[in-house]
Amino acid sequence: MADRGVSALSLPDDWPAHPDLSLSLNRMGSFDWDLGSGLMHMDQAALDVFELARDEYLGRPEELAARVPTAEATRLDAMVSEALKNGSTTYGAYFRIRCRDGSLRWTHTQGFVRRDSSGRPHRIIGIVRDATQELSDATARLERDDARRRRTSVVESTTAALAHARTVQDVIDVLNDSHGLENLGATSLVMGLVESGRIHLVAEGPEDSFVPGTRYTRIDEQYPMSEVVRTLAPRFIESREDFAGSYPRLWPHISRLGITSAAYLPLIAQARPIGALGLLYSDRVGFTADERNVLIALGSSIAQSLQRAMLYEQDKDLAQGLQQAMLPRRIPAVPGAQIAVRYRSARLGRDIGGDWYDVILLPGGRVGAVIGDVQGHDTHAAAVMGQLRIVLRAYAAEGHSPATVMARASGFLHELDTERFATCTYAEADLTTGVIQLVRAGHIDPMVRHTDGSCRRVSVEGGLPLGLSVEFGRLDYPVTTIELDPGQTLLLCTDGLVEQPGADLDDGMQMLAALVRTGPSDLQQLADRLCEVVDERGGEDDVALLLLRRRGVDVPQGGGRLQQHVAQNDPEALSSARHMIRAAVRAWGAQDRADEIELAADELMTNALMHTDGGAVVTARVLTGDRRRLRVEVEDTSSALPRRREAGESGVSGRGLMLVDLLAVGWGVESRGSGKCVWCEFDIPDRFDRRA
Template sequence: MVDPAADALSLPEDWPAHPDLSLSLNRMGSFDWDLDAGLMHMDEVALAVFDMDPAEYDGRPESLGRRVPPSESVRLDGMVAQALKNGSTHYGTYFRIRTRDGGLRWTHTQGFIRRDGNGRPHRIIGIVRDATQELAESASRREVDVERRRQTSVVESTTAALAHARTVQDVIDVLKDSHGLEHLGATSVVMGLLEAGRIHLVADGPEGSFVPGTRYTRVDENYPMSEVVRTLAPRFIESPEDFAGSYPLLWPHITHLGITAAAYLPLIAQARPIGALGLLYSDKNGFTPDERNVLVALGSSIAQSLQRAMLFEQEHDLAEGLQQAMLPRRIPDIPGAQVAVRYRAARLGRDIGGDWYDVIPLPGGRVGAVIGDVQGHDTHAAAVMGQLRIVLRAYAAEGHTPATVMARASVFLRELDTDRFATCTYMEVDLATGVVQVVRAGHVDPLLRDADGDCRRLPVPGALPLGLSAEFGALDYPVSVLELDPGQTLVLYTDGLVEQPGTDLDEGMQWLTALVRNGPADLRLLADQLCEVVDERGGDDDVAILLLRRRGGHAPQAGGRLRQHVAQNDPEALRSARHMIRAAVRAWGGQERSDEIELAADELITNALLHTDGGAIVTLRMLTGHERRLRVEVEDRSSALPRRRDADPSGLSGRGLLLVDRMADVWGVESRGGGKCVWCEFTLPDRSGEAREIRRDIGPVGPGNETGSRRWRS
């Protein structure tokens, strides 16, 4: 009787073998794909199957893409997506990879799908292995059946791969990588397109096979592609002698390729030739009837896909040209600011959208920055965008406040008799003071990047999109005021940059904020990086980007102006107006009189809000002349003129105009249409910073009394 203990002592120490060792010795690699994180771990054997160095792999499935031909990638993605969708727990398939030396070899993969309690897939664990030898042995055992299936399925497989081709280059890539053409045994593929009576060679292979002088050939020349285009009939060359005798101009240049047969097919779409396709063979003699039928059908399928791709490129180029024509041809140089703009059309579909940007120079060292998006993705959206951009620019240039610019643009869009609306953000930036007035109409919030690179979202109060606000009579657009310090950058963009399928807007905003924070400091490089991300991601929405950075050392200009509307019962607007006044006084060098100016302006605003039925419009401007004077204007809709009166010692009113009279150098009232404007002026120190001496009178002053330097005017 055998002692089990003694028998166990005779076994190897590593018995039984660990599963990892078993997989490795049999050239089977493993992977673990985290679907939530988008990361895929590949062990060394798995990477070796893909002929990839571990140092080249960054843990993302997309990095394996260069090893998988496009046609195979489409098939693999479709199979995995179907398994995830239909509730499967397993999948498996054979596919080909391209090795470092350019060759193709078969690989097999199978995976197990792990799902959570709700059935949602979140992880795939599987293996990959080299299946070249396995398929070779299988093919040798079933050579006849495989050959028959190969001939009958080539059109279907190639057509399926061509269904995803959108451009001519996509069609060329499919033909070069299509396993159907490889099954036919073709050594190389050549393709030419018919252009103005000439055939333009757009694809040739393999490397070194191009014949000089054949990039463009006439249809009436003695070349095989010219012949099939003229006759609209395929040409099958069954021997080297046939080739040499039929085409003596071409044959001497390709004898080194060892060509023994060739098939040239006319590419016909809608009963007219659009080009020709040539398949060259180095180990074939003659074509069977079945092979000829397969090739003719293949040519028809390729022709349809090629025509579709050509039409797509033509329409997309036309649409993108229209879009570019609607955008500003150039961005003007803005003293005191650096600006970078970009536009990227959608990578999916041929239609264009209504995304736009604009930079508007305004008087007094100010600049308007606009970003917007008209609803829809078609030429009508682009046409509406062009009209809206022009009128919004005109309203801003006329000197209207940001809120009025938005309201008028909304009314204009409503009167266009279109069913489209538009989201928009308009900013008026005073580059001397750094004061920014922002109006948002249903658009995404802008970002602000600091000089040190930190970036944050600016939650700006907004109103309805343009067109809708006029439709519902909600034309009161709130104005937000913020300060832009030298070196800070405003980041404006359309929603195509942050909206992605499967994620909400907040996630997109967080992603963009991190991208801008870690992006290059140079504004143009940052804009380019954002566009590169858009190009890599693709998508079905256009993207417009506008970056504006305030430069340091920009001196304020005479004639500069800031304006803010303050509605009744709107404390936020009143705070914004005070913020604007404080920032303007500081930037214009009026720190020594800032308390007086702020107090006087506050009194005028308060009087307008308390003693009139409507709101007030506050305007600050620098006046030209031999001395620097800051003027504060407060407009309201009441025609009743204010009067200065002595305050009751026990009362709370009557002191407003008295304070203005004491603090301002001069003040007065002007009638303006349906209302009036109460104004006051203050002399500021000169630009060297030396305070200008101002005579201060404390005696009583009033209408007609011009005692000292302070006067009242009406």
């Protein structure tokens, strides 16, 4: 039945085609190579591949030398020999032949090796064919694949670079990079951001491509960036004519750049336009589907990076505002001292932290300097820092000793509803004598820069960080006393200035000492230099820095400072305190007023011992300035303030403060935490005054 169906059809006489015809029409020929005799028969189709006439080939392979270059022949011989030796049954290779016009053309051969019963090769039967079209198609396919890979790599490399962009300027720098336009294949680039109904042009390249009047444009104007923002769809301008006809206001200004096509992409984030990107080309016309898809993907990547950068900048502005609100608004002028303070936010992560500094004016010409660091880098750390700074300032201003200030601050932090702890160093400096009392709570050691520029680390015995000392019941904070000579500088900083990932803290302290040693002598310039190093290095921690320099000109060397404790019901201690006052007065050149000063000091001590349950601390010291004065202080633990009152004719008390008021040039009372300090001052002659 099938035979009847086939015979009924009208078929050509030469159907089906002979294999020789099929090979010939496809520019393929066959050969039969007898390895014993060395003869190789080639049919006419094979000779046509080699562009040989029948009489030019007599059956010897060496007769093909005119068509096969030597290098190609050597490679083919080696390949065939290897196939014969290793037992292969087939082989194949591409090689070039030289045409009659001298040009080279790719050819392909494939052979089948026939062997006898012992495996010895004796014959090769195969084909040769013109491979020009095949390789041309393969090359074109490879070129297309390579172009696709290049376009994809542009998106990947740009996305990778944008991953490190933290600000809008970083994104612009990536796009305006020296290789940016080259990688994108564009002649010029423009980018604008949507701001209050307008498009703000924030990037253009190259420099001479800016169009006057386009820095700010309305979204409803006839510009390509305005159009893509309105429509949320990309605009591909295929030719010069398309550009000139669609945007007649813009085209005259950019026609000099030789633009032939352009792609304008909306930058969309969270379903709303945040800007537009324009890529202008001078060496192409039109865009393929693949090219459009790649550019759309590029626009999406840039939009995400821009949104991330804008959110980061908003967070940064908020963080910096909060940080500045938590830090002191200004540093007070301190007589006898130069002070420089700096704060630098972290380069990585959120730009807010718990680092702080503070300068506190204290009674008696003293000053408190604080540097601290609350654990963490977030708004909670900043909030805790702000509360802790204010509380520590209040405790210091009340007149507590440095150790008490630190202990009370630790107790306050422990009572807060927080798991954060803080490290801190508090320094109380008497600028008249240069005596500095240092207390350290888990913080790094301070440093002192000498007048010759050398710098040393001050070893300060420390306690536990604030908050932890209460939890572990170790509220003792030892006090370390040092002397700061005129011209010397005390350096307090947080660990962000010295710590680096993978480096030892001691190495960081040595590096800081070297920077201080080689830094400028001017205090403000020195602070700037130290912060520049932090900015160059970057890091994950913020930095607070406080430099305090004692001024030798404004505050001459004081006469000294003497102190003694007088306990209740201890006549010997009271007598010893009187002797201390008299000896100090004589030693400081005020022997002419020794009786007056001793009497006033005795009245203050007696008043403290009579009206309080505890003892008293008597301090005598010299204040220098416009006038040289001797100051006597009596500190007790009672918060009841003394009052100057008139004594009756028969009264036995009430005359003490009247005597002090008559003898001294001034007296007063200062709060000292739960207690108080009553003081009086006397003018005394300069120690170099010959009349003294």
